[in-house]
Amino acid sequence: MWDDALLAAAGIPITDAHVISIGGGLGSFAVVDFLRIAGVEASQIRVLSRLAAPYDTFAALARASQLRPEDRLRSDSSSTIDNVWGWPGYALCEAWTERSLSPLWRVVTEPILTVVAGVQREATRIGWGDMLVGCRAEVVRRRAGGGYLVLASRLDDTALFAVRCQHAYVALGYPGPRLLPDTAALREQYGACPQVANAFEPHEHVYRQLVRSPGRVVVRGAGITASRILERLIHDRDTLGARTEVLHVFRHYVPGPVGPPWFRRAGGDGFAYQPFNFPRAAGGGQLRRRMLAMTSEERALLIATIGGTTTARRRRWQRQLSRARREQWYRAVVGRVGELDLDGSGRLRFVLFNGGAAPRPEAADFLIDATGLDDTITRHPLIADLVDCGAGLNALGRLDVEPSFELRTMRSGAGRLYASGAATLGGALAPVDSFWGLMHAAMEITDDLADQGTCEFPGVMRSLTQWWRWMRNRPP
Amino acid sequence: MTMTLGGRLQTRLVLLSSIGLLWTIAISAVLPRPWDVPVHAAFRITLASSVVMTILGFFWELVYHALQQLRWDKDWPPLFGLLTAIVEVVPVWWSVRALNVLPNGCALLFAIHFTTTWILIWLITLGPISIVQPRWRFEGGEFSRRPGDALVTFVVSNTGMVIALVLLWAIW
Structure with missing residues (x-):
């Protein structure tokens, strides 16, 4: 546990934010998008990342693995990472743009080009650029008195600085390709x-x-x-x-x-x-219900049966x-x-x-x-440090998260630490590493933060008005 | 769509008692009917078939849920949701005839009401429902996880059902 005086004594400048996202990929994008729609101001959020755009890593991996921009992903049409409501989905938007009914039959694939363009539009709408701090996050620690301190180094001169926040969210993706x-x-x-x-x-x-x-x-x-x-x-x-x-x-x-x-x-x-990397019902149906009631070991067994290669x-x-x-x-x-x-x-x-x-x-x-990506998450120094500081691991060796995606053992006063994406496989949600999973996790996190009073989770009226703003491309 | 059994039942009840009921009230008077059939008889047919569609639907959802178990994805593709209308229309037709509310020559009225209500509700479950209930699709079609949602569900479904039954009683 760190306190402010410790950093001040080391001459490290401290800035403040209410919510911090460590990592600026699609996982962070989904969470920040939900939070903005739930009423959190852009000035209260900071995204610490070395990526210029949320889709950078995704696009680079897709390109290397032989997906051209016009190729289609194995993803559901309503898994619209740039649209929290999932409607209109990619198929309907494509049908509208092409003035043709044929895209409506292609509801289990979505083209990369559409995904990237959608994320770009939504990132601009929610003010992603204003929230992004180009840096490398080194360590996140609990702060004496509640909340967290995140130590980061700038990309240009590697100068250290710290961000003090109430809640933090970690989504760093895979450490890299898996080298046999x-x-x-x-x-x-x-x-x-x-x-x-x-x-x-x-x-x-x-x-x-x-x-x-x-x-x-x-x-x-x-x-x-x-x-x-x-x-x-x-x-x-x-x-x-x-x-x-x-x-x-x-x-x-x-x-x-x-x-x-x-x-x-x-x-x-x-x-x-x-059709997808897990049966669909693992994302929001009866398999997900079953997993909610399971122990970590039981989940690991089921994931081996319904997931895998x-x-x-x-x-x-x-x-x-x-x-x-x-x-x-x-x-x-x-x-x-x-x-x-x-x-x-x-x-x-x-x-x-x-x-x-x-x-x-x-x-x-x-x-x-083509044996996949490296799933040893402790190869991320920041996650290794979290584990050293008491974050638990589940039966699959990933971060042990609650159904709300909180790292329960890392709670700090009123502050909460969350994680989602590949680092959290083995929890109650199986397809964590998919558009659907990232959105689902973002919804759970926003829900939990709403319970803490950070935001107002979209109920009927807020959801409706925010959707209308989304349709007209107005800021949330 | 990845429905749980609870999600199926809730979705059917809520949508038929809200959108389904509004639609029924809106179109009943203008549906084609023989000249000697009064307007209240048209309401009687459409409201009775709506109520029957809801009640028999609970049984059908159990059947669909059992069939869903044979699918690896444990899901219910949208096309299934549309085509099951063909299965469901027959018992509703029998029931409405058995209730003795269907005068001769009103088959077209019944058919148009059933088909349009079905398609409307099917289209809403394809996406627009998420605009007012963003958690719905992540929760297997259930509304009830958070207290706020549960209240809305309870009020909508019960009010809708009560209105339908009172109207039906009044014009019987």
Whole structure:
């Protein structure tokens, strides 16, 4: 616990805000948007972030994982992160803009372009620029006398300053791409090592090289990002004349649907299929109700059953892959890649441990890891420090939050500390790392702050008038 | 839509007793009817079918909830919500006939009232409901988590139902 005198003695200037958001990505955007609509003035909120726009990280990850701006996300049309009411949804807005009814059928996908433009418009409307403080938040500590002190360093001259606040909110997202130990070791040994790429890092050189000369590429992972990578590789074969051969390594191969008739998830060809990263009811229906009543351990078990690595069953991808299998330039194997190394000519060589079969030496030109993002949240120094200071972890090793997304053990007088997003998986809400989840968390947090008297949660009249202001693009 | 059973029942009761009732009162007099059928008979048909639609709906929601268990997502796609009208219209028709409030030649009146009420309520659940109840979609279709919402729900549904029943009684 820190007090003001401690910082003053260290010569660190202190400024004040009522609510602080640590992190300026889409999670923070959702919370700040809800708070502004609930009547908190922009002058009472400060967003501490090194991002210039809330969608920066999202857009960079999307670009690297082969989503072009006009491509569609696996997200519900009413999961409108820039519109807390979810109506009119993306599909209706698109239909209006295009003067066509066809977007109304595409209610389970939304184009990135629309998302970014929507967030930009809403950020301007709520005065995001005035609330944003470009800095790197280092530490958040409880303050003697209630509330919190956040220590941050400026981006330009790294000078330290502190912000004193009543309530704080932490949403830092994933620490970075997940580097598997063999990839990390190879990079340590050979430097940048362009032969191994991570799907969430820029890796255009792989596709360019594969178009220039025929090559063999190994893909690891079976999620939606792996599907995108395969789509790109097949697209380059079909349109740019690449002669790429693909070896797809599955750790767990899903041959068909799994589960009893009342809880059966679709699957086939190695992939587990579901429209979103969790069944919809985990976001606001009966599965969410069940999870509210569960212990942390029970939630972890259920999350393993309903979440995990899944992709969307899209007809285009199904057709592409069945053609690739028929023409024998795509091969799926179950097992793992081991003893990864480079040979004298700079090609990758490795041993394929293929279930019960004897290990087989293989070679390839590139390896693309689509195994997700790093979920060890304590790699964020700020979160590691929170854990050291008493923030609990749940059965999945993430921050243990209440259904209101409060870190109960970090309460400081009348002050509350909240967290949402990827760092809080394992709580009562499963899809925390989705537009829906970020909005849902923002609603719960606003609700809880309304109970503390910080704002007025939109009841019928406030909600109606605020929606009308949103429609006319007037400040809240 | 990801409804819980409680959410289904609440949504049906609240929407039919508020928007559904207002709509019924607004259109009953102008619906096409034979020249010898007085206006109060038209009200009797539409109000009776609204009340029957609500009461039988409680049974239907149990069926839909059971069917929802067979879906991995445990959800109820909007299209299902529209098409179930075809299933529900038959028992409502039988019931209204059994109540002896349906004179000959009023089938069109009944059909227009049922269809328009259904579509109106379906359209409202697709999104506009969130404008006045932003928590509704996050709570599986329930209104009652916070005391303020619960009060609104209670008042709207009960007032609506009482008005419908009193009107029905008055013109019977």
